[in-house]
Amino acid sequence: MKLLAISDLHLGHAKNRAILESPAEHRDDWLILCGDVGETLVHVAAAFEALVPRFAQVIWVPGNHELWTTEEARGRLSGVRKYDALVALARAYGVLTPEDPYPVWPADLPGPRPEGAAPGARHPRVICPLFVLYDYSFRPANVAMEDLRAWATAGRARSADEVHLSPAPYPDRASWCRARLDYTESRLAALPKGTRPILINHFPLRRDLLFISRVPRLAPWCGTVATEDWHRRFRAPVVVTGHQHVPRTDWRHGTRFEEVSLGYPREWRARFTAPRLEDVLREVLPGPPARPVRRFTAGVAERTARAAIAALRWDRHRERRRAPAVLEQVAHGGRPADTETPTPPTGTAVSRLLPGTLWRFRSRAPTAPEERGS
Numbered sequence: 001m002k003l004l005a006i007s008d009l010h011l012g013h014a015k016n017r018a019i020l021e022s023p024a025e026h027r028d029d030w031l032i033l034c035g036d037v038g039e040t041l042v043h044v045a046a047a048f049e050a051l052v053p054r055f056a057q058v059i060w061v062p063g064n065h066e067l068w069t070t071e072e073a074r075g076r077l078s079g080v081r082k083y084d085a086l087v088a089l090a091r092a093y094g095v096l097t098p099e100d101p102y103p104v105w106p107a108d109l110p111g112p113r114p115e116g117a118a119p120g121a122r123h124p125r126v127i128c129p130l131f132v133l134y135d136y137s138f139r140p141a142n143v144a145m146e147d148l149r150a151w152a153t154a155g156r157a158r159s160a161d162e163v164h165l166s167p168a169p170y171p172d173r174a175s176w177c178r179a180r181l182d183y184t185e186s187r188l189a190a191l192p193k194g195t196r197p198i199l200i201n202h203f204p205l206r207r208d209l210l211f212i213s214r215v216p217r218l219a220p221w222c223g224t225v226a227t228e229d230w231h232r233r234f235r236a237p238v239v240v241t242g243h244q245h246v247p248r249t250d251w252r253h254g255t256r257f258e259e260v261s262l263g264y265p266r267e268w269r270a271r272f273t274a275p276r277l278e279d280v281l282r283e284v285l286p287g288p289p290a291r292p293v294r295r296f297t298a299g300v301a302e303r304t305a306r307a308a309i310a311a312l313r314w315d316r317h318r319e320r321r322r323a324p325a326v327l328e329q330v331a332h333g334g335r336p337a338d339t340e341t342p343t344p345p346t347g348t349a350v351s352r353l354l355p356g357t358l359w360r361f362r363s364r365a366p367t368a369p370e371e372r373g374s
């Protein structure tokens with residue numbers, strides 16, 4: 001049993017619509033649709049129609065594109081009314097939305113687990129679809145709100161939301177965002193003590209997780225600083241987002257952040273000729289067991305060795321002459337064949353700089369001095 005995720009299907013593009021036709025059966029798995037399914041109710045209904053029968057449960061959160069005012073209903077569905085219509089559509093298909101109770105991940109429920117489910121966590125995980133908009137607070141500190149659009153235009157950034165995403169009946173999008181923050185925070189704060197929420201939001205929760213290098217001045221349309229610490233405050237093991245069209249995994253403070261976008265055909269064609277659903281789904285749960293251990297790379301090893309040499313010279317200066325030859329060998333990637341297995345000198349700046357693992361790794365290097373030409 002898995003929790004899988006995809007966002008930014010952008011079904012307005014014919015090449016993206018083909019993804020719904022790819023065969024994929026996940027009768028035991030749950031699926032997150034993390035926003036930007038398309039612009040119209042028809043796009044969203046097409047996704048539900050194709051995906052709901054294939055998954056045990058589908059969860060949806062809105063992206064900015066779903067909230068655009070289109071020709072549907074003669075353009076009368078705008079702002080909160082468009083959002084309400086989308087929620088009603090989701091409920092008609094049995095899809096969970098940010099307006100529904102947060103379900104406990106079935107693998108963490110007491111009693112018999114669903115077939116194939118991994119062992120449950122000690123603290124139950126709760127699936128939390130969120131709708132938190134943006135409030136332009138991701139802009140640089142030296143850009144005033146009234147100068148924001150001119151600043152963005154100067155950097156060739158122009159968000160179509162300014163034209164298509166109505167905040168009605170709120171006076172502006174920042175006010176709508178504030179209302180959503182209040183609503184969402186109160187619900188998360190009311191979760192039973194010990195539960196761990198899987199936070200699902202179309203927009204990134206942290207500014208340092210923006211990877212929009214092509215158009216960096218779109219940052220103000222990407223989230224709010226009000227959510228920067230939510231992963232720690234609410235003890236989230238995983239945060240799932242989209243919007244950036246840059247699928248990747250990052251870690252902050254022990255929380256895994258999954259960006260699960262597909263994006264436009266011009267963005268994915270370097271990775272796929274015709275993406276299938278199986279190719280683009282990203283696993284949220286169970287996922288990796290813990291933060292991956294950072295491995296030493298050759299670059300790290302060499303930098304550490306150089307630092308060790310500098311420390312050695314400092315030690316020599318202080319008349320500590322323990323094991324100078326060994327450290328020269330570490331810097332050159334091996335040790336002479338006629339020496340004993342070296343041990344790191346203790347009590348010096350060297351031993352503090354050279355971790356034990358790296359030391360053993362370097363000590364096993366088979367290179368003989370003559371092979372190095374030294």
Ligand SMILES: [Fe+2]
Pocket residue numbers: 008010036063065243244245263
């Ligand atoms: Fe998108």
Ligand SMILES: [Fe+2]
Pocket residue numbers: 036063064065202242243244
């Ligand atoms: Fe988006």
